[in-house]
Amino acid sequence: MATEAEELIGFLSSPSPQIKKxxxxxxxxLTGSEDGLLSLTRHSDIVLPSLSALLxxxxxxxxxxxxxxxxxxxxxxxxxxxxxxxxVKTAMEFLYNQDSGIRRLLVMLLLNLTQSDAGIAxxxxxxxxxxxxxxxxxxxxxxxxxxxxxxxxPFEHVGSILxxxxxxxxxxxxxxxxKRGLLKQILPQFDSTSLLRKKGVSGTIRNCCFExxxxxxxxxxxxxxxxxxxLLPVAGKKAYRKEDTSKxxxxxxxxxxxxREPVDDPDIRVQALEAIYLIAxxxxxxxxxxxxxxxxxxxxxxxxxxDPKVMEAYEQIGSLLVHEGGAxxxxxxxxx
Amino acid sequence: xxxxxxxxxxxxxxxxxxxxxxISAIKDSSTLxxxxxxxxxxxxxxxxxxxxxxxxxxxxxxxxxxxxxxxxIYSNRAHVNLLLGNYRRALEDAEEAIKLSSTNVKAFYxxxxxxxxxxxxxxxxxFCRKGLELSPSNEELKKLAVQVDSxxxxxxxxxxxxxxxxxxxxxLASALEKRDLKLxxxxxxxxxxxxxxxxxxxxxxxxxVLLLYAEVMSSDFIEDFCETDMFSTHLDMMFSDSDxxxxxxxxxxxxxxxxxxxxxxxxxxxxxxxEVLRYLLxxxxxxxxxxxxxxxxxxxxxxxxxxxxxxxxxxxxIKVNEKKTLHDILQQxxxxxxxxxxxxxxxxxxxxxxxxxxxxxxxx
Numbered sequence: 077m078a079t080e081a082e083e084l085i086g087f088l089s090s091p092s093p094q095i096k097k098x099x100x101x102x103x104x105x106l107t108g109s110e111d112g113l114l115s116l117t118r119h120s121d122i123v124l125p126s127l128s129a130l131l132x133x134x135x136x137x138x139x140x141x142x143x144x145x146x147x148x149x150x151x152x153x154x155x156x157x158x159x160x161x162x163x164v165k166t167a168m169e170f171l172y173n174q175d176s177g178i179r180r181l182l183v184m185l186l187l188n189l190t191q192s193d194a195g196i197a198x199x200x201x202x203x204x205x206x207x208x209x210x211x212x213x214x215x216x217x218x219x220x221x222x223x224x225x226x227x228x229x230p231f232e233h234v235g236s237i238l239x240x241x242x243x244x245x246x247x248x249x250x251x252x253x254x255k256r257g258l259l260k261q262i263l264p265q266f267d268s269t270s271l272l273r274k275k276g277v278s279g280t281i282r283n284c285c286f287e288x289x290x291x292x293x294x295x296x297x298x299x300x301x302x303x304x305x306x307l308l309p310v311a312g313k314k315a316y317r318k319e320d321t322s323k324x325x326x327x328x329x330x331x332x333x334x335x336r337e338p339v340d341d342p343d344i345r346v347q348a349l350e351a352i353y354l355i356a357x358x359x360x361x362x363x364x365x366x367x368x369x370x371x372x373x374x375x376x377x378x379x380x381x382x383d384p385k386v387m388e389a390y391e392q393i394g395s396l397l398v399h400e401g402g403a404x405x406x407x408x409x410x411x412x
Numbered sequence: 413x414x415x416x417x418x419x420x421x422x423x424x425x426x427x428x429x430x431x432x433x434x435i436s437a438i439k440d441s442s443t444l445x446x447x448x449x450x451x452x453x454x455x456x457x458x459x460x461x462x463x464x465x466x467x468x469x470x471x472x473x474x475x476x477x478x479x480x481x482x483x484x485i486y487s488n489r490a491h492v493n494l495l496l497g498n499y500r501r502a503l504e505d506a507e508e509a510i511k512l513s514s515t516n517v518k519a520f521y522x523x524x525x526x527x528x529x530x531x532x533x534x535x536x537x538x539f540c541r542k543g544l545e546l547s548p549s550n551e552e553l554k555k556l557a558v559q560v561d562s563x564x565x566x567x568x569x570x571x572x573x574x575x576x577x578x579x580x581x582x583x584l585a586s587a588l589e590k591r592d593l594k595l596x597x598x599x600x601x602x603x604x605x606x607x608x609x610x611x612x613x614x615x616x617x618x619x620x621v622l623l624l625y626a627e628v629m630s631s632d633f634i635e636d637f638c639e640t641d642m643f644s645t646h647l648d649m650m651f652s653d654s655d656x657x658x659x660x661x662x663x664x665x666x667x668x669x670x671x672x673x674x675x676x677x678x679x680x681x682x683x684x685x686x687e688v689l690r691y692l693l694x695x696x697x698x699x700x701x702x703x704x705x706x707x708x709x710x711x712x713x714x715x716x717x718x719x720x721x722x723x724x725x726x727x728x729x730i731k732v733n734e735k736k737t738l739h740d741i742l743q744q745x746x747x748x749x750x751x752x753x754x755x756x757x758x759x760x761x762x763x764x765x766x767x768x769x770x771x772x773x774x775x776x
Contacts, residue, residue, distance in 0.1 A: 254590055292614040296640045297591065297739055325642055326735045360614035364640040367737075 081115045088126040097137055100130060104140040107147035116148065120157055124148075128163060131170045135177040138170075142181035149188035156192055164189055164198040168211050179230035186215075187233050190240040199237070200246055209250040212241065213258065220261050235276015238262065242283035251284055252294040259284060259294075263301035266309075274344060281305060282347040285354035288361060295355065296364050300327055303368050306348045308332075309339040310390070311373045312380035320376075323369040332373070342383045349374075349389035356396045371397050439476045446471035447485055454492055464492050483513035490522040494529075502526040517547045524556055528563065536560045570697070577698030580611075584692050585685065587611055593742050595688050596680035598751030600624075603631050606695030607752060616640060619738060622754045623673075626773060627764040628660050637753075639742070643673060643734035665761040673732035674756045674768075676775075677746035691751065729756070729771070 087099035103123070106112025116123050127148075130141035145163075149155045158164075164186065171182045189195035201207050219234035241247035251258045259281070266277040281302070288295060295302055304327050313336050321329035339345060352370070355361035365371065378390040450467035453460040468489040472482065490505035506523035509516050520543030527536035540557040544550060588595060598604075600622060607620040617639045623632040634646055651668035658666055683691065693699050732741055732755060742753060758768050767773050 293587070293590075293616055296616060299640060299737060300740060323644070323648075324735075325737070326733075329735070358614050360612055360616040360638070360640070363638060364616075367638070367641050367645055 081119055082122075085119055085122050085126055088123075088130065093134075093137070096130070096133075100127075100137055100140045100144070103127070104144040104147070107144045113148070113151065117151065117154060120148075120154055124154075124158060124161060124163070128166050131166065131178070131182075132173065138176075138178050139181065142178045142185065146181055146184050146188060149185055152192065155189055156194055159189055159192065159195045159198050162198075164195060164211075168199075168214075172214065180233070183231060183233045183237070187237050187240070190237050193244060196241050196244045196247060200241060200244075200250060202246055209253075209256060212238075212247075212250055213256060216258050216261055220265055232270060232272055233276075235265070235273050235280070237276075239276055239279035239283065242280045245287075248284050248287050249291075251280070252287055252291050254294055254297065260298045260301055263298065263305045266305040271341060274339075275341070277305065278309070278344045278347045278351075282351040282354075285351040288354045288358055292355070292358050292361055296360065299364060299368070300325070303328060303370070304331070306352050307368070307370055307373050308336075309348045310345050310352075310377040310386075311336075312377040313338040314376065314380065316373075316376065320369060320372050323372075325368055328368060328373070338380075342386050345381075345383075345386045346389050349386065349393060353389070353393045353396070356393055362397065365397075436476070439474060443471045443474045443476045444481075446474070447481075447488070450485075450488060450492075454488075454495075458495075461492050461496050465489060465496075468492070479512040483509045483516050483519065486512065487516055487519040487522060490519065490526070494522060494525060497529075499526045499529040503530060503532075515546055517543050517550060517553070520546065521550070521553055521556065524553070524560070528556070528560055533560060533564050533567070537564075573697035575698075577693060577696035581689055581692035581696070581698060583611055584609060585688050587615065587617055588688065589685075591617075591739070591743060594682045594748045595691065596682055596748035596750050598691065599680075599754060600631075601751065603633070604752055608692060608695075609752070617739075619742075620752050621646075621738070622752060624754060624756050625658070625666070626756045626758055626768060627762060630658075630660060632757075637738050639739040640737055642737050643732060643741075647671070647734055663762070665759040666757070667759075667761075670759045670761040671757050672760055673734060674729040674758065675732060675741065675747060675754070676756070677728045677730045677744075678748060680748050680750060682748055729768070 084099055084102060087095050088103065090096050090099065103116070106116055124145075127141045127145050131138050131145075133141070145158075149158055149163075167182045167185050167189070170176055171179055171186075176182070186199065190199055197203070199211055200209060201211055215231070215234045215237065218231040219238075221231075238251070242251055250256065251262070262277055262280060265273055268274060268277075285295065303325070307328060308331060311332055315335050316329075316332040318333070321333045324332065352365065352374075356365055374390060374393060378387065378394075381387050381390060446467045450464045450471065453464035453467060468485050471477075471485050472489075477485070486505045486509035490502045490509060493499070493502035493505060503523060503526035506519045506526060509519035510523060513519070520539050524536045524539035524543065527533070527539060537557070537560050540553055540560060543553045544557065547553065604620065604622055609620070610618045612618060619637045619639065621634040621637040623634065625631065632650065634650075637646060647668060651666075651671065730744070730746070738753070741747065742749060758765055764773075
């Protein structure tokens, strides 16, 4: 005999919109409680496809369905199951449905699904060489479009998805690939006033800098975008003297010749410094840093810094640069 | 005594059999004589080598001797062939000699020597080794083995150099391609020589860069301009206050404050992938390599649509923002790098400036 839960789940596929609506509201409610979650987990084989089938419905039905899925996807076991049954693809398809009213929820669903390696692989489309990275390119484009206007911009959480995928080497490769030019699009988003967005960008760059040893060129060749995102948050808030800014590229010099709002979040500063550290570990990276007058920026930034955690991150880079003999010149000769 | 017999008639009597033996003995001795004669000829010197060969050949054709003796004759003929420089024949003879007698050390030596001359190094090594197994203390064989080895390593070395040059060039070519940089025909080679960009261990490009003072057509050269460097970094060093001004610049017009950098846009035809590789191989061990990977050919038309944008020397002067990095500028779609990057320096304090800006100045 069917249990209550089974019966309820059965109603999700009812031909009557009213019944469907009621059923999905109840299911959403269940996903909010421990007990409800447990009983739904037991029937995940039916619940997951039934809910995802509702994502294309009118907003009054698709919204609670998506909310239920988001809640369910917080459970690692269920999240992996969703990945296995192709939920990433489903979410991407509905996300780019012409009149989807649940984009923000679908992005959050993707965010939860990319907590696991399998989910990341699925979003990167690693299994098919031909389409690899296509989803990511789409998400990045949406992320970068019209950033400021709407407060509740549905793609705001894409930044966090990017942080997730850049934890995986395959993800960093795709982001750094100069032909796709994704990082180049992402970097300027650091200018956004949204903290969520800023954090997404800075986390992503920092993760990408783990490739500095192998792919330094792909980072430094977009230095026009890279250095502002890394150096401006750690530059302090004072206006710089002309003799300092004259040795900087315009994208740094122009901004630093005025007083600025400081970046409040210490995590962002630490991440930026960690990224700079990873770059400065490489000889060509240090040279590039010197060539934009980076050491001076960090010197000034360090003087303003009060958070001990961040100070430590400054000092770590300092130790690398001191070995250059404290000279004003970039390391004279590259080894050939 | 019947010296010849009717066909079909067998020697039957005792007498006849004895006669036949005698004939064959004469034949043997005449074969051996031929061999001796051959040896004589060899001793008589160069002019008689062909006579020697002739004797040996006749001796062989008599088919009168046992394998051991035949082996010696083949090996002797191999020796003369070596002296004559007929290495292929020498090798064949020596091999035949070895076939007839696998203990003929001289035959191994000659086979090895012939193989070496024919550049068949694996064979040469194997002949040496087998010869030395028979006669471990043979000094000549040892010497030859050393010779073969050194030739081998010489060739390996050269191949390694070529392949290293190829790898370097390919890496460079792919670095250019990944950066969407366009290479054109070399200009001013007389000023730049065969200087080429270098990829450092971080895969960052370092360019040799030519600065041309258009007014007087004299030049300055920056040996190592890292693509991540800004122009100002290098100009800072070149035009520092402490440095004396340029010797020809009597008016002192060319100072850090007054100079401007330009490049010529869209000048020249973009090289195909294959031409780029050939250019990068110039002046390296790989410069003589003929086939630069046929697989590259099909991609060469990839570039053809690019070259549409490049007018013929109708160069327009584009000003360089010296706060940009070299990469920023080289990456401009209308920048075709003439072998190595070339920038034109003019001073806005010089009367020449007006002429240049009005586009009245052209490359001489």
